[in-house]
Amino acid sequence: xxxxxVVGAGMTEFGQHDRPLTELxxxxxxxxxxxxxxxxxxxxxxxxxxxxGGQTETDTHLAxxxxxxxxxxxxxxxxxxxxxxxxSTAFKQAVEAVEAGVHDTVLVGGVERCTPATGLDTxxxxxxFASATHRQYEQPTGLTFxxxxxxxxxxxxxxxxxxxEQLAAVAVKNHRHGKANPYAHFGKDVTVEEVLEGPTVADxxxxxxxxxxxxxxxxxxxxxxxxxxxxxxxxxxxxxVGHRTGTVPLAEKESLTATRPxxxxxxxxxxxxxxxxxxxxxxxxxxxxxxxxxxxTEALGLIEDGRGGPAxxxxxxxxxxxxxxxxxGGLKAKGHPIxxxxxxxxxxxxxxxxxxxxxxxxxxxxxxxxxNLGGDxxxxxxxxxxxxx
Amino acid sequence: xxxxxVVGAGMTEFGQHDRPLTELxxxxxxxxxxxxxxxxxxxxxxxxxxxxGGQTETDTHLAxxxxxxxxxxxxxxxxxxxxxxxxSTAFKQAVEAVEAGVHDTVLVGGVERCTPATGLDTxxxxxxFASATHRQYEQPTGLTFxxxxxxxxxxxxxxxxxxxEQLAAVAVKNHRHGKANPYAHFGKDVTVEEVLEGPTVADxxxxxxxxxxxxxxxxxxxxxxxxxxxxxxxxxxxxxVGHRTGTVPLAEKESLTATRPxxxxxxxxxxxxxxxxxxxxxxxxxxxxxxxxxxxTEALGLIEDGRGGPAxxxxxxxxxxxxxxxxxGGLKAKGHPIxxxxxxxxxxxxxxxxxxxxxxxxxxxxxxxxxNLGGDxxxxxxxxxxxxx
Numbered sequence: 001x002x003x004x005x006v007v008g009a010g011m012t013e014f015g016q017h018d019r020p021l022t023e024l025x026x027x028x029x030x031x032x033x034x035x036x037x038x039x040x041x042x043x044x045x046x047x048x049x050x051x052x053g054g055q056t057e058t059d060t061h062l063a064x065x066x067x068x069x070x071x072x073x074x075x076x077x078x079x080x081x082x083x084x085x086x087x088s089t090a091f092k093q094a095v096e097a098v099e100a101g102v103h104d105t106v107l108v109g110g111v112e113r114c115t116p117a118t119g120l121d122t123x124x125x126x127x128x129f130a131s132a133t134h135r136q137y138e139q140p141t142g143l144t145f146x147x148x149x150x151x152x153x154x155x156x157x158x159x160x161x162x163x164x165e166q167l168a169a170v171a172v173k174n175h176r177h178g179k180a181n182p183y184a185h186f187g188k189d190v191t192v193e194e195v196l197e198g199p200t201v202a203d204x205x206x207x208x209x210x211x212x213x214x215x216x217x218x219x220x221x222x223x224x225x226x227x228x229x230x231x232x233x234x235x236x237x238x239x240x241v242g243h244r245t246g247t248v249p250l251a252e253k254e255s256l257t258a259t260r261p262x263x264x265x266x267x268x269x270x271x272x273x274x275x276x277x278x279x280x281x282x283x284x285x286x287x288x289x290x291x292x293x294x295x296x297t298e299a300l301g302l303i304e305d306g307r308g309g310p311a312x313x314x315x316x317x318x319x320x321x322x323x324x325x326x327x328x329g330g331l332k333a334k335g336h337p338i339x340x341x342x343x344x345x346x347x348x349x350x351x352x353x354x355x356x357x358x359x360x361x362x363x364x365x366x367x368x369x370x371x372n373l374g375g376d377x378x379x380x381x382x383x384x385x386x387x388x389x
Numbered sequence: 390x391x392x393x394x395v396v397g398a399g400m401t402e403f404g405q406h407d408r409p410l411t412e413l414x415x416x417x418x419x420x421x422x423x424x425x426x427x428x429x430x431x432x433x434x435x436x437x438x439x440x441x442g443g444q445t446e447t448d449t450h451l452a453x454x455x456x457x458x459x460x461x462x463x464x465x466x467x468x469x470x471x472x473x474x475x476x477s478t479a480f481k482q483a484v485e486a487v488e489a490g491v492h493d494t495v496l497v498g499g500v501e502r503c504t505p506a507t508g509l510d511t512x513x514x515x516x517x518f519a520s521a522t523h524r525q526y527e528q529p530t531g532l533t534f535x536x537x538x539x540x541x542x543x544x545x546x547x548x549x550x551x552x553x554e555q556l557a558a559v560a561v562k563n564h565r566h567g568k569a570n571p572y573a574h575f576g577k578d579v580t581v582e583e584v585l586e587g588p589t590v591a592d593x594x595x596x597x598x599x600x601x602x603x604x605x606x607x608x609x610x611x612x613x614x615x616x617x618x619x620x621x622x623x624x625x626x627x628x629x630v631g632h633r634t635g636t637v638p639l640a641e642k643e644s645l646t647a648t649r650p651x652x653x654x655x656x657x658x659x660x661x662x663x664x665x666x667x668x669x670x671x672x673x674x675x676x677x678x679x680x681x682x683x684x685x686t687e688a689l690g691l692i693e694d695g696r697g698g699p700a701x702x703x704x705x706x707x708x709x710x711x712x713x714x715x716x717x718g719g720l721k722a723k724g725h726p727i728x729x730x731x732x733x734x735x736x737x738x739x740x741x742x743x744x745x746x747x748x749x750x751x752x753x754x755x756x757x758x759x760x761n762l763g764g765d766x767x768x769x770x771x772x773x774x775x776x777x778x
Contacts, residue, residue, distance in 0.1 A: 063471060064634045082468055097485065130447075134454055244463055247457040
């Protein structure tokens with residue numbers, strides 16, 4: 001099978017942006033097209049992700065507005081929504097469309113605004129986010145996402161002895177990583193003490209265990225290997241994309257710590273790529289909360305089951321460590337503009353595997369994995385990318 | 390290329406339903422699976438459409454909840470949103486996935502609740518719908534969808550002399566068709582006089598020129614021809630699917646009456662099927678307003694440009710006429726549960742092309758076309774289906 005390649009990537013800074021979703025997306029898409037050296041007239045389709053525009057700013061059916069704004073000239077434009085994995089399912093579909101020969105070159109990306117720039121405060125935005133939990137069995141209980149991931153993490157602490165200090169080590173690492181990333185929402189170091197002294201959001205998470213609400217956009221250009229040879233953008237190969245959906249609500253899960261869909265999606269992606277986890281040089285994982293990174297590193301086979309906490313505390317997942325995790329700063333420090341997070345991870349892997357990640361570059365990075373979750377660890381997309389020799 | 394086939398179809402009655410979106414969707418999906426003779430363990434993916442659940446009932450990220458409710462066992466489940474064309478883009482993607490060999494068998498469908506069963510009255514729901522118009526250039530003017538399609542239609546009246554009586558004839562025909570459809574929201578005849586005497590919604594549309602707000606769900610099972618031979622459901626072939634996106638807002642369109650994306654999507658679908666419009670035996674078109682059907686019959690090449698109004702008034706588009714349009718009753722009488730409308734059209738074509746449409750059967754139907762719009766005639770999907778000899 002012809003595998004797809006990424007030949008261009010672009011991002012806005014993740015943070016607070018007071019401008020319309022169409023324009024904010026263009027701030028990522030135009031740099032992605034420029035990076036690829038591809039004109040809008042060479043784009044065959046737009047696969048676009050936005051999770052909550054209807055609820056946050058009365059803006060749905062965004063794909064045609066964005067297609068018009070970018071001047072894509074009537075090609076098929078469509079929107080995907082799978083909560084925090086929104087632009088990863090768009091990316092998966094684009095990769096499949098290119099591999100099948102349905103399209104030669106696809107612009108893929110996502111955009112979201114989650115900060116008070118929308119006019120919604122933290123309490124209101126938390127409720128909007130919670131629309132992605134189970135409508136009948138979770139929302140009536142008042143469960144929101146800090147609680148969902150706190151339950152996963154408490155169980156991990158119970159089963160494996162993971163500690164709050166180990167969770168804090170994840171935050172400290174990702175803040176340190178994010179400080180080197182010009183796109184990151186947060187640019188300062190934090191200490192384990194500062195994390196542990198923060199106010200409790202949902203036990204065991206303190207404020208600094210939680211990713212921020214961010215505004216931002218990300219975009220990549222996906223094309224086939226033949227076309228990739230003719231454009232200016234340095235290609236990075238998409239070696240595998242796995243997608244699995246977990247059962248919801250939480251009570252339906254066979255295990256709260258093993259996150260089955262992540263394991264199955266990873267197996268699918270690794271199998272497509274023909275590699276084992278030990279062939280991975282860096283990972284961008286969905287650390288919406290510090291505990292989520294611990295579970296993710298285990299589900300991806302990068303760290304032994306139950307050892308995610310100690311591994312973070314020992315520096316094994318540090319840039320320069322055994323397996324660098326979230327060299328971008330992750331959702332924790334880079335930020336989490338829901339619909340933009342998935343292709344933001346792909347953009348980061350693209351830069352890293354080109355050796356173009358500047359101060360945050362992982363040395364000798366030839367193969368990376370991205371892991372993006374939606375909802376109660378339900379939608380899970382795992383992508384393996386490789387430098388092109 | 391291997392073309393996909395539909396081997397099962399199911400629908401709820403379109404009307405008012407006071408139950409959760411997950412359960413309402415199952416009321417269409419379970420009959421579709423039973424019709425196909427396919428078990429949930431044989432479904433490789435769920436491609437699912439819902440347009441407004443976040444805004445209407447705080448319910449997003451629905452695909453995993455539906456996958457769990459149906460017992461799909463962790464296969465990839467994802468949501469699409471493209472306004473009123475939501476489940477048609479899901480269907481297009483499913484067809485492409487089957488044709489590419491990514492999946493063997495996909496469950497595709499959509500669900501929506503738009504009636505006061507959601508707790509929202511007509512005014513509030515009209516505002517929710519309007520989130521699919523242009524956020525910067527249309528919403529601030531107070532333009533809602535009756536106004537959007539009134540502008541299209543007024544221009545058609547200006548260019549071609551289309552009359553209010555001709556528009557009313559579309560409503561009369563579709564109500565008559567709908568009376569024979571057990572799934573239809575409306576089951577009674579109306580007269581031209583009744584239409585013309587109704588209250589004005591947006592000039593030239595009277596109340597009975599407008600489709601209703603409906604609740605409902607629809608689902609189809611898509612598989613490859615090899616698999617189709619082994620299942621119980623009678624197959625209907627997907628001969629072509631075209632998808633084009635128009636520019637928005639209205640002011641960006643080169644013509645308000647020619648609906649360019651519909652013409653281009655139709656050409657793409659006909660080309661894939663290797664047929665001309667005169668080979669089409671029946672059409673299900675997006676008659677959200679009577680004027681929209683007039684434009685659609687012309688864009689699809691079924692009626693000469695400018696003659697859509699007189700054709701309806703002369704009975705050319707009647708069941709039993711030259712080219713039956715909306716034998717189901719269309720959006721006008723069958724109803725319009727946004728996310729369910731696209732695959733509802735596919736379900737209708739499936740029944741018609743099997744010769745199993747009962748009282749509303751079009752005689753000698755061997756090839757049909759479906760036309761589904763989203764937004765300001767922006768997202769447009771045209772599908773050609775054929776009976777399998």
